[in-house]
Amino acid sequence: MRIMQLDAPSGTCTLAVGESLANLASYCTSGKTVIVTDNNVRRLHANKFPKAEIIEIERGEDAKTLATVHQLYEKFLELELDRSSLVIAIGGGIVCDVTAFAASTYLRGMRLALVPTTLLAQVDASVGGKNGVNFKGYKNLIGTIRQPELCLFDFDLLKTLSQQELRNGFAEIVKCGAIADANLFAYLEQHHSEAFSHKKTAIEKVVYDSLVVKTDIVAKDEREESGERMKLNFGHTLGHAIEKTIGLPHGEAISIGMVAVANLSVAKGLLSNKDAERIESLLKKIGLPTKLDYDKSKVIDAVRKDKKRREDDINFVLLEKIGKAKIEKININELEGIL
Ligand SMILES: NC(=O)c1ccc[n+]([C@@H]2O[C@H](COP(=O)([O-])OP(=O)(O)OC[C@H]3O[C@@H](n4cnc5c(N)ncnc54)[C@H](O)[C@@H]3O)[C@@H](O)[C@H]2O)c1
């Protein structure tokens, strides 16, 4: 088990990496404690939950709404929680996002701990302080940035995930290597199957190194003001558009997005062909799609509608080499040509 600390303007978060959920109680000091989870996670892992009141929320992206937040507020009120109470989210990215938003806004902010139970939530959703819900079909339109006091990463919880859920998480780990850690990328090339089959040293190494990448970036640019945090969007502008138009799972969509942007980086004379091939080949080995016969105009349309778009130029995260990202403005018409 290793302890990391993320110091950001909105707060300090302790990350207990490789800790067991069964030891969570030792981190929960005084005050009332409540757990928020979903029925899947409860059924599979409640035997390790600390003793506390449990609130269940619905599963799926459709539950990531203000209506669910409303239900949580009602429960918090009913349980007479106060500012010293600790709210613990135990679940995937959805449970973490909704709970963190409710806990950050109720009484202007209660104490919060996150126990991410999917690989995607461990390497991405639970870290960085962003939380929120969808609104009128727009993802994560409403939210806050606030660090939880604790994030606990128990790798044993990942053993009940489907292969598809695991692959979703691996796409984000490849992303971390590609934008900021060439050693992590090279390690994945050699050891991805050990990590995929839950070999402890391998899974611990790839999650820990991804957390180093994410926490370093968040510590430098928590509110996405200097461009640093934007690097975490590598493959995501196209990925989100593909996810929206074709309905692929997030990891699969950003896998295709990362390969397309690696090729775009080659076309712009930034990245070597060899590095672009390494990215495509690693994603393939993990079992992620790298190409798709998709309707390009629909995807471009979805990119145009992206709320981060400024005029016809979009800030894109390109690569200079594996382990080094660069933000450049790309004209949307140029993008259409390259795709
Ligand atoms: N806040 C952020 O910075 C951030 C970053 C990335 C993604 N996200 C958000 O995360 C969400 C996606 O998260 P996700 O991929 O974890 O999906 P999810 O939360 O929907 O979980 C996927 C499914 O796995 C089940 N599950 C969870 N843990 C399990 C376990 N250990 N074993 C078996 N099944 C388990 C859940 O019940 C659910 O059905 C999206 O809404 C996305 O916007 C947020």
Ligand SMILES: [Zn+2]
């Ligand atoms: Zn992502």
